[in-house]
Amino acid sequence: MTAILPQVTPVPEQFTPVPDIEAILASYPQAKRESLIPLLQDVQEKHGYLSRGAIARISQYLSLPASKIYGVATFYNQFRFQPQGRYHIQVCRGTACHVKGSAAVFEAVKRELKIDAGQTSRDGLFSLEVVACIGACGLAPVICVNGVFHASVTTKSVVKILDTYRRKAAKNDDEAA
Ligand code: FES
Numbered sequence: 001m002t003a004i005l006p007q008v009t010p011v012p013e014q015f016t017p018v019p020d021i022e023a024i025l026a027s028y029p030q031a032k033r034e035s036l037i038p039l040l041q042d043v044q045e046k047h048g049y050l051s052r053g054a055i056a057r058i059s060q061y062l063s064l065p066a067s068k069i070y071g072v073a074t075f076y077n078q079f080r081f082q083p084q085g086r087y088h089i090q091v092c093r094g095t096a097c098h099v100k101g102s103a104a105v106f107e108a109v110k111r112e113l114k115i116d117a118g119q120t121s122r123d124g125l126f127s128l129e130v131v132a133c134i135g136a137c138g139l140a141p142v143i144c145v146n147g148v149f150h151a152s153v154t155t156k157s158v159v160k161i162l163d164t165y166r167r168k169a170a171k172n173d174d175e176a177a
Helices: 021-026 033-047 052-062 066-075 095-099 102-113 155-176
Strands: 087-092 126-131 143-145 148-150
Touching: 021 033, 021 052, 033 052, 033 066, 052 066, 087 102, 095 102, 102 126, 102 155, 143 155, 148 155
Parallel strands: 087 126
Antiparallel strands: 087 143, 143 148
C-alpha cells in the first residue's frame, strides 16, 4: 500500500485541549502501543479527523513520539488530518471502477481541487478520500459526494459535478445571508 503523506507541520510541545479526548483515552486504561490504531479510529470517529492537538495528547498518553504516530497513521488511508469539507468526495478505486478509468477521474478531481486524498480544499468546500468498492460496480466509475452517488463519471463530467456543488454552496450561502 502506498501511503499518501499529508502536509503536516511539526507538533508543538504544548497541545491545545481536544474535546472529549480524555474520555476516549480513559477507555484504554492499559494503554500500549497496540492501542494506537483503535485509539486513532475512536478519536477520528468522534472528531472527524486527527488534529495536531489530538496527536500530541495521544503521543503523551502512549509515550510514543508524535512523529511515530504520524508515521503509522499516514500508512493507512482511513485517517484524516484536516476537518472534512462541506462536500466530502469519495472516489472509488475498486476493481470495477479502476477498469473503467477511476485513476484518471481521481487525477482530475485532484487537479480541479488542488488537493490530494485526505486533504480539504482551502475554502473548506471539498475534502477528498479514496475508497475501495462502494457497492455500485454497475455504475462504474463512481464517485460519492456526501452520500450521493454519481455514475459513469469521466474526467470531464467530474469537473461539471464539482461546479454543481460550488453553485449549490453559493446559492445556500446567499439564501442564508
Ligand atoms: S469497484 Fe467501484 S463501486 Fe465497486
